Amino acid sequence: MKNKYQNLTERIQVPASLTDQVLLAAARQNTHTTQNGVNSMKKKNGSILRMALCAAAALVLITGAAMFAMTRPETIPDGLDTLAGQSGPVKPAQPATSTAQVFSLTAYAAGLGTQYPAGEDGSLAMGSGSGMYWLERDGFFTGSLFRVTGENIQTVSLSLDRGGLYSYRILHDLTAEQQQEIREAQGRNELAPASIDQDDNGVWSFQEMIPFENTLTVNYDQDMWYGLWKSGITFEDDPQKENQINIDAFDGGLLSVIVTFTDGTEQTNTYHLHTGKLRTAAGPDGSLIPLPELAGENESYIYGVYAVLEQ
Amino acid sequence: MAEQEQFLRHAMESYGGAVYRLALCRMQNVEDAEDVYQDVFLRLLSEQRQDWKGEHMKAWLLRATLNRCADIYRFRLRRPVLALDEVPELAGPVDSGAAELWDAVARLPEKQRTVMHLHYAEGYQTEEIAVMLNVPPATVRTRLHRARLALKNLLGGIDDEKQVSEPDRAYSSARQPY
Numbered sequence: 001m002k003n004k005y006q007n008l009t010e011r012i013q014v015p016a017s018l019t020d021q022v023l024l025a026a027a028r029q030n031t032h033t034t035q036n037g038v039n040s041m042k043k044k045n046g047s048i049l050r051m052a053l054c055a056a057a058a059l060v061l062i063t064g065a066a067m068f069a070m071t072r073p074e075t076i077p078d079g080l081d082t083l084a085g086q087s088g089p090v091k092p093a094q095p096a097t098s099t100a101q102v103f104s105l106t107a108y109a110a111g112l113g114t115q116y117p118a119g120e121d122g123s124l125a126m127g128s129g130s131g132m133y134w135l136e137r138d139g140f141f142t143g144s145l146f147r148v149t150g151e152n153i154q155t156v157s158l159s160l161d162r163g164g165l166y167s168y169r170i171l172h173d174l175t176a177e178q179q180q181e182i183r184e185a186q187g188r189n190e191l192a193p194a195s196i197d198q199d200d201n202g203v204w205s206f207q208e209m210i211p212f213e214n215t216l217t218v219n220y221d222q223d224m225w226y227g228l229w230k231s232g233i234t235f236e237d238d239p240q241k242e243n244q245i246n247i248d249a250f251d252g253g254l255l256s257v258i259v260t261f262t263d264g265t266e267q268t269n270t271y272h273l274h275t276g277k278l279r280t281a282a283g284p285d286g287s288l289i290p291l292p293e294l295a296g297e298n299e300s301y302i303y304g305v306y307a308v309l310e311q
Numbered sequence: 312m313a314e315q316e317q318f319l320r321h322a323m324e325s326y327g328g329a330v331y332r333l334a335l336c337r338m339q340n341v342e343d344a345e346d347v348y349q350d351v352f353l354r355l356l357s358e359q360r361q362d363w364k365g366e367h368m369k370a371w372l373l374r375a376t377l378n379r380c381a382d383i384y385r386f387r388l389r390r391p392v393l394a395l396d397e398v399p400e401l402a403g404p405v406d407s408g409a410a411e412l413w414d415a416v417a418r419l420p421e422k423q424r425t426v427m428h429l430h431y432a433e434g435y436q437t438e439e440i441a442v443m444l445n446v447p448p449a450t451v452r453t454r455l456h457r458a459r460l461a462l463k464n465l466l467g468g469i470d471d472e473k474q475v476s477e478p479d480r481a482y483s484s485a486r487q488p489y
Contacts, residue, residue, distance in 0.1 A: 013400040
């Protein structure tokens, strides 16, 4: 005789459409594998390069503009340090002093696109919570995002003295076929397994996150966000404690941003990272947004990272 | 191709329910459970083993399910709990007792919920769960014990495991006392 819980769970049946979906995915995977002459299912997740290049190749179909590069020296074989669609490696221009060109960083809430206000001294609050992902295999995506903003920017180089970085963008209006491509890439460990979401209007979107080591040089893409990432996850039973422990890994860090402009000049900004309970303000939609300063006692706060620009 | 489809169909018919229920229990989200389900069976194809015997395939699938669930564990300040009446393809109407039991289990910490599910829903013994989770059997027993204590509080008035498991011969024959 069965127990109550077993009786209950056995009433849960696999949706018939799911079986068909798996069979279809298997057939497509088989076709893909045959066409490429490799057994893609045997790919391991050790090569982030492969992950990113495949993601780029797959997702260029979606956006038509997968123009990013990455630096992960221990995994990039010779001759593969170029991007799909690019004619050569992305290298920073020769250093020059910029007098007319400037850039800045702007912080955002992942997934929402809400811009966080910067301090008068150029400091940034990078909150956490929204857009945060914990992936046992892929590490901790903080959701602390920023964009490089400015005119006539050609390339951007980022480096962080601890943890890592990731690129982030939202792919919109996905067709069923594109969703399937993403699922298959995720199944092959080529894409971080973020969810494919549908909004109230039935439009499907996907948060593409690609982790890097602690350095990154890319052609400038004004629509690309970057975020703080770390491999490995500290698991605690208390999610709030988990959040703080993992965020604190960035405390004391140095983020260097080197921008080259189309005229060949270059500008470097260095940000000192701190973590803690950030003071908040009401956002345009009534939600709390973090400010680049610590909250006082008994004030509402968002635990996150704030970056102070070295003067 | 036909052989592969037949193999996959057979695997899903035999063990798809167990994979889906475990994923649902662990993720508390229908879409996530479906993603896990698909990924696990696609990975099964890559195993290319010919010597699946007895329950080995089921054990492999459930272990792969747990790994995949852990991969896509999402941080949420407050983990949402999936209500039983939100579960699609549920055979029969939902009575309040079943909904309450489902909800109570869903609110257990993830580690307790997992051993609870494997033990009570899938009938695995402590030692088998320990192998599956790669933890000592004593750890599994502790988690089960805590899960029962938590359920006692959540459901109010359960004074031992019998309310959940009685009268199930399989569990009363377990080698280790709970």
